[in-house]
Amino acid sequence: MTPSATGTGVSGEGFQPPARVVMIGAGQLARMTYQAAVDYGVALHVLATSADDPAVTAGAALSLGAYDRVGDLVAAAGHGDVLTFDHELVPPAHLRTLEDMGHVLQPNASALAFAQDKLHARRLLGGVGRLPVPMPAFAPAGTADDIAAFAVTHGWPVVAKARGGGYDGRGVHVLAGPDDARRLLPGSPGTAEPEWVVEEHLDISAELAILVARRPSGQFVSYPPVGTRQEDGMCRELVMPADVPAEVAGEATRLAESIVAGIDATGICAIELFWVADGRLLLNELALRPHNSGHATIEACVTSQFHQHLRAVLDWPLGPTTLVRPAAATVNLVGGAQGVDYAVRLPGALGVPGAHVHLYAKASRPGRKVGHVTALGASTEEALDTARTAAAILTEP
């Protein structure tokens, strides 16, 4: 219970915070969660790898340490009553250790495993588990031969995904044939645990993300489906609501809710789905934390995903998820050019009426998400047009 040396964690003199939450990780998701915590007077303490991390520069109290060192996790956990996460990289054994010590993890270690290990998620959700969740055909892959064997049944190309640790397109490869497979996995056959999942290549009509918030006591709410557009495997643009027929939106929401309840997840959960040309809705992957696909909720919904995450992990009543305007869009700012001068770019972008700019206080680097722009509108086209215009001013070379 030692107070942080570098921040009081929104606890003023004589003020008792309504709750004390610890978040492992201090990136932009923790930054925006912290902004919501300030509204509620909730003390949010983060485990950060650097005092320059986005949540720390926003003001969160911190422990400095590594998410893969159990001692650092335990030290951070002592600063709150509930432990939650801005990424899924904490080793499962450490999560179990924290639970064995009596710390309250939201979501719990068993649920987090579904976000940490794609093979685990595919195996347990794909029919052998409690829920018959529709998903792409898949197989574990330790060698190029495993991939080739899968392709005999499902044809080339195939998609190879690292079981864990991948994000923003890292760890995902489309393989056109056996040569690609050998380049990815040049090693000879062994008996080691397969580190990859190979999946059928799909003809995708749309990618959807369903945000569901769920409390430990079981209450849950869902947001309007989000349509996502990827580029180089990284999410670039999002619209809310997604441009899909109402029955697809409804089925996607029911599927997402059944997954979240089925794995006993808590907090905000992002269930990413493929809507395939043949009409099927298939599970892509899931994240059990505030998610890029929900950034528009800050301005567009009665309750932002960040406020909702705090409410959910604290088992507090959840808030309405309804849109305040008919549509919203978010465009991610992916840092290309070095040395972008925000003193010029930001006023330029704010000259676009209705553009809500969020900068994460991260230096620009190629391929790095450094912020986002959200806009609301009478239609997703209108909102997207506004957000794109402002985002272009902030990122163009």
Next chain:
Amino acid sequence: MTPSATGTGVSGEGFQPPARVVMIGAGQLARMTYQAAVDYGVALHVLATSADDPAVTAGAALSLGAYDRVGDLVAAAGHGDVLTFDHELVPPAHLRTLEDMGHVLQPNASALAFAQDKLHARRLLGGVGRLPVPMPAFAPAGTADDIAAFAVTHGWPVVAKARGGGYDGRGVHVLAGPDDARRLLPGSPGTAEPEWVVEEHLDISAELAILVARRPSGQFVSYPPVGTRQEDGMCRELVMPADVPAEVAGEATRLAESIVAGIDATGICAIELFWVADGRLLLNELALRPHNSGHATIEACVTSQFHQHLRAVLDWPLGPTTLVRPAAATVNLVGGAQGVDYAVRLPGALGVPGAHVHLYAKASRPGRKVGHVTALGASTEEALDTARTAAAILTEP
């Protein structure tokens, strides 16, 4: 340019903030301005009297010091390119000193004088100045005899207001007759500068606040008029838009805009007006800073008053002020009971669908504003009902 020892002011490794702003004062207005600064990656440095001040516990970098010590002001001013304020208590001579040293004050010292000194504002705006602003009959008052002389013309009761320093009803007295006047000003007649303004007592139909944001380069925007309801001189409830005829709203807005431009104010300005039973619109007082009457803009308008204040003082493009829903209401949380347990009260209040709760991390004390609740709705009645219900849960004994 010494970096603060206790915060990096939203500037991460390798990230150059778009601007550096200093705010004098670190109360809830600075706290919410800081939350907006985090969105923009703007470094906000505050001059705080305590590390427990609301803006500091939210994460703002700080200088510790007093707003009435010129050395402390100068030290804080070095942390930014623009200096602004969360109150009007800085001595005018110190403001002039800062300007003489080359610091950029937004608003400037001449404009601030209109918010600092009610007699100055009445005299300069009431016909002898540039603008013929309608206002209550008034006179300077140094003694009880001055007040009695005013009452000969205007009748009892009268209203006595301290020239400066008053807020939340402090420094405002309704005087029923000569005995009240003598109790307020028991001293004998002297030649000292009068410290009070005496005004006619009005039959008020409604109190309005018009928020106007103005840039140094002249661009300005106004928000929909706010209706305010006072209790013991402290603002308790606000609705947006105010429940007045369209022609009254229009006249109030034109009047507010002409005052703001006339005194060359910059940043967010709150012009408080009386709508009197005989139909006149009269200037009450003005504040040149983010203002309690604008808190609903956080959720209700495309651009919050706090984002807008930063944009305005930085001479950046101003944002749209339109409502995203037809109506909004804010209820202030005035701390009555000691030891309110927010761990119970806050979840209770969040169980009211659509209640947006903001706690300032201040200990509860009788008569102290410790937070506010905003709600949106199809009508101000609907919004007010939601906000009142949640506020009651947070404050009732």
